[in-house]
Amino acid sequence: MYTQIRDLNIDTVLAKKQFQSIIQNLKSESSHIQVQKAKEWIFPIQGYTPKYIGGKNGEGYIPQGYDFFTGNNHKAHPAHDIFIYDFNQDCIDDKTKKYVNVLSVTEGIVVACTKTWDTTSTLRGGIYVWVYCPSEEALFYYAHLNSVFVDIGGIVQAGESLGTVGRTGLNAYKKRSPTHLHFSMFSVKNNLPVPQNPYQKLCSAKCIP
Template sequence: MEIKQNSAEASGLTQDNEEKLDYERRVAGIEKQIRILDQEIRKLELIEKLAKEKEEKENSSAQGEKEDTDRKTKKTSRRKFIKQGTRLVVGMMLGAEIIGDNKNMRKVPAPPTEKKSPEKTLEEEIEDCRKIIKNEKFEEILKNPRLVSALYYSQQAIENMAPPHESRTQKVIWSLHSLITKEFRDNYIQYLKNLVKEQISHRYWLNLHVQSLPLDKISFGKDIEENHQDAIDLFIEEGSPIRSMSGGIVVLAENGWKKDDKLSTSSAFGGNTIIIFSPYDESFYRYAHMEEAKVGAGTVLSRGEQIGTVGHTGINASKKGHGRHLHLEINKYDRKNEKIVPCSVVDLKNKLETLLKRIKR
């Protein structure tokens, strides 16, 4: 069965729906740029605070009192000018984007994906992760894709990785999972929520429940349960844009998959993969087999933002005739039962069909 977002049965959307989606994407882009500028303002405010503390120490020495005062006035004026100028740019940018319907949004380059040095062994990585867990260094988690994966997978998925392991990567993830306590997972999720809150407006936070489709066209194939029970394959041409279904923070973004290197990514089968955490319902969205990830770990984004392109990376997807699709998973944290629960393939299909109906109205 194939469902298309398209009144002409080819593009997947009517002209009105396309305009609606385009408007939503432009708004999402504006919000992203505002968040980036807000971060720069906060950096300037921090610099101003540190400079003020330094100047107070200098003044306490009673040397060059008048010069210190003049210098303070000059620095404060300069910082004030920069911050006011930044806010002015935000206002001008908002006006230009809303009024100029025919103008393209200015793209903000995605941060590069951090690469691990090749000489670092998995044994060292396991030990590093143990220290992160023991000392609760949450700021270090997003730098370690295999620890992120251990926190992402459901109990059933972890059990499927039990010895004998199919790969050394599975050994790492399986070993780390047993070290993760409920308290550590709760604090990790709260840490992610705080990161998002620090970078978004209150209005944006209230709209986190709104979702959008990951692709411009949705095709489920003939038998959705043939390949996966807790994931769904969405068929589309390679190179097609992949967009975030929800607002949130990128916790994993990998671009370095190599066919002859099972350690090149945290999942040899997933290939180039992105995982996004949604603070609204504490769910993790996983997009796999990507040709390219266009955002980096730690990026806070809005629903509808492009995160990558469809490809055929991963052991199975790279085989002849197995590409041309996006592998989608959603895992939700069940606080009551203290475990990660995967969304079934049937529920995934129903969710996507509901989004299709909403857009077609």
Template structure:
């Protein structure tokens, strides 16, 4: 199948392409239409289209499927907020996988931007992992293929994986941004989580009980507002809470508890919207000896109290700006200094994956802050500080081959040969990886040769 046909294959032209292949391949309407009435993600629809068009039997189709699976099985472990820019080459199917953990009560917000001569359609999918079955992540959300954005409320505090993968045979630069946000609005007007001075779990009454909420301090009579759309279930006065209001959040099967109010401005049964005033802040109940504040709690149906802080805390930290040279994306580079560390994440404190010798070749996949995400010849991935990476513009040395040798497209003996280099021909050595050298021959073609050929 020609590359021109493959390039025209995309989900944007999916109906037309599928009809063409139905005629050409003799596929039955039943086979072609399978899954039409089954809800599928854009990724699954595209993959089904590849299969119906027999493109899954091509080398590129198989590489595309394998790249998507690898992104789920071996994702990069990151902390949020996170931002990375990289490049998807048309000639080599690739996918990016990112693993992170977000607290319950937060939502993850993902945005993927692309640019290029022919901007690729990008599939953005979020998965939840099961600690007892890491080999089968559960799909929980996907981005709209037009906007490439998604928001998802975390239901369980366990690792999640984001997979970003473009369609076949479209190249382009991409930027993925992953941030968190609270699922509830802050309950005190004009304030944010910096006003919290007493947290969940702290001792109360000499250690006889624990604090089942957070205390938010503000001037007396500051409006206390609805953090969610819901209805008022209780308005009363208690010895501990003083003047209190209970608000039902049926969407999340929980109740919000507002205590120590100076006054209550709603009635049982009232329907409220986010930001509506429920009462005015005070220090009634057992808070009469303290400064005015709101005690805010969350009680989940059938489970009891949970820490409300993640539900209202907005992280003000922004992802670090990109500081690396984007011209190196999709290019081979090499380690510039001896004993450089390959790390699991773009941080000097991240786990060390390997110690690399000077002149080890690295293919740059992407960049985050002052770090490159790189691919080693043996398939390992990790992050390398940009200061430890250099270009291949200046050869390490020039050598003559002792005998005829194949110029390989990968650093392994079974790799395909780009051409055969004659004995006594000169090559410039660009990098070294085990028993192979990355070289450039006289015509400018770059490839790999065995060190045996140079002896």
């Protein structure tokens, strides 16, 4: 369904109804699954800290004009971009000489992900992972990844590696874009996604070296 929304191949009213029923099912199913509730948030990039969040004091977060159900076609940025040291844009950290892990901020269930992307695609998210966290009743979106280590339906713990930071996606791939993770949070209200600014949560998250 997310692919249909992303590509504008589904009627908005229908998409909302489908989304609500999927979330309803997720809520009832997840009560049977043993997902240990995390004590605290984990910062979503291993080896990095909140000072690498783009924009002064989280100003990169621009929710105005965003609608989850209008897919790829919007100008808002209900997200934070978190930048890594990658001067030559090969997705390998200039300091550690390794790929950089994207960590799940909370525990949850992988509800959507892609594993491939080609450079001619006009999709903006590139390679991405969506995680639903039952205890927060929220969805988390990690985009522009280089690789993905999880599968749809998989259970992840807070701090588990979802993949690595990359440059996939229409704009993220361009030379002018420094390598970063695009990270969003959506609270689920009336079983529909509502953008939330996770800046304070990110600032107080536990950083994994």
